[in-house]
Amino acid sequence: MADIQLYHFPGSAPCRSVIMTAKALGVPLDLKPLDLMNKDHLSPEFAKINPDQTVPTIIDGDFTLWESRAIMRYLVAKYGGEDNSLYPRDLQKRAAVDRLLDYDLGVFYRAMIECVWLPFRDKIKVTKEQDEKVIKAFERIDTHVKDMKFLTGNTLTIADFAVVVGFAAEELYPGDMSKYPNAMAWYKRVQELPYYKEANQSYFELLEKYQIGKSEK
Ligand SMILES: N[C@@H](CCC(=O)N[C@@H](CS)C(=O)NCC(=O)O)C(=O)O
Known part of the structure; x- marks a missing residue:
């Protein structure tokens, strides 16, 4: 299975929360840095991936997702096993x-x-x-x-x-x-x-x- 791609801006707070979640789960990430200062995220190529043009954005196989809290929930649900205390089922x-x-x-x-x-x-x-x-x-x-x-x-x-x-x-x-x-x-x-x-x-x-x-x- 290919690593999950994470478009991120180094230092960005919501990107760091996603990275922590992946690390806690032991899920490897393929980090794709975008320089927001250089307006990399406003490129037509990135707009095709995420029309909101924000990071973090992940690509997991044929699935693309953005919004850090949604990404964290997704990662735990998909890679956290039956019932993971990071985002419990109860x-x-x-x-x-x-x-x-x-x-x-x-x-x-x-x-x-x-x-x-x-x-x-x-x-x-x-x-x-x-x-x-x-x-x-x-x-x-x-x-x-x-x-x-x-x-x-x-x-x-x-x-x-x-x-x-x-x-x-x-x-x-x-x-x-x-x-x-x-x-x-x-x-x-x-x-x-x-x-x-x-x-x-x-x-x-x-x-x-x-x-x-x-x-x-
Ligand atoms: N609610 C979003 C916020 C994402 C966000 O605003 N990220 C900033 C970087 S920290 C960004 O992409 N800014 C670019 C822009 O808004 O043009 C999340 O939690 O993922």
Whole structure:
């Protein structure tokens, strides 16, 4: 069987969540980097593959799929065996994962991108509303994970992969992360996964490029 092709942009958060899922499942990926800065994704060739022209996009045989959370669900369903705890079959356990994935898509990830990453990248001053949105997002994760190892209980799921790639924007966030000790303990736990470093290498390189890191905060 040919490896699954993954069109990605090195450093991209949703791409990293897909890479983590593949690594957790032991599914090899054939990485196809697109340079978004060079507008590679806007080429007519890529528009034929994904008319939304976004990454991550996978091609698995004759099947093409985009939207990171849909890709993660697909990979676990197809390659995770009978009942994989990364995306459990039990209706209520699965619903808890889905809720977190939806919260991430609609609220958490948006707050990180719009209120931390883009102002940082474009050197724009963060508004009071943006700052409040970020604080609320960090507070939500902190309260949510208070008595749990991972986001839906004591077992790692794809919800952790989805949220952690956005949470990693804390590296660029000038505020005081010690206010969120439960969230930071969860973040550390996820970072300790054996494949975390390799799957997120491109993000560390991006941080290095921008010369940012914990020690500089
Ligand atoms: N909701 C999508 C977001 C995908 C997305 O916006 N990816 C960015 C890179 S991080 C992209 O492709 N941007 C190109 C564009 O929107 O033109 C997902 O989770 O996959």
